[in-house]
Amino acid sequence: MDTARLEEQFEARIAADDRIEPRDFMPDAYRKTLIRQISQHAHSEIVGMLPEGNWITRAPSLRRKVALLAKVQDEAGHGLYLYSACETLGIDRSELLDQLHSGKAKYSSIFNYPTLTWADMGAVGWLVDGAAIMNQVPLCRCSYGPYARAMVRVCKEESFHQRQGFELLLTLSRGTEAQKAMAQDAINRWWWPALMMFGPTDENSPNTARSMRWKIKRFTNDELRQKMVDVCAEQVKALGMTLPDPDIKWNEERGHYDFGKINWDEFYNVIKGNGPCNKERLEARNKAHNEGAWVREAAAAYAAKQAAREAQSAEAA
């Protein structure tokens, strides 16, 4: 069958809400878009372990330590599902990791900010995992089967992350004046970077229209950002805290909260590698990868031995 005919069939399947599976025909650009998006997502999960891993040894109680440990382990699991989903598109995991370690690949800019106090564990869970859920729930309906299925499980775990973060902040908000101030300070620092997680404005996001047409994305960046503002503007009231934006105001006509201007210079600067922790994060990833080399070598040697043994017994049979 010629390519034009195959592409026509592909478009028809997308229009019919069919799932595209690894062995199915897909246009090159669709494959490339997915490899980029899924690998960036996988890298974000893995790099995302670092800011919170920073606090595991300093959690204030056993209960908090267990919850944080479980959360950080979940993120490792998310990374693994996503690298696997990405490999179904015909790229090798080692190549993806090389792209991350060399600084060629991108990951979510939010993880280039430091976690300065214990309250940051609450703000990250509430806002960063909250933004991740907003982004990822629609991805459960993504047209590419392996990505959509991975997202179903990931989203269940993300909602636990978001709730543990909110509950942590709620506890601090009912504590001493110093604890309240620490919680408010964490919210102040994480709010704007969390809104930037949805990516550039729609007018500066040239690939959005095509991703929407392919049903990879179901909502635009600005639509998702607005949902996030609407949800958080209400939830922050339950905390008895405020969002660091004097322009947040309910707009009856729009049926949404209005909000202030995002500092896009900061966003692009962090993306370019000049955020507070870009260098530190890449160094930590490279170090972990290099120190794990012997594990990968041992696993490969074991797999080769097993294969040889199986071949031998097949011969004998």
Ligand SMILES: [Fe+2]
């Ligand atoms: Fe995650």
Ligand SMILES: [Fe+2]
């Ligand atoms: Fe998470």
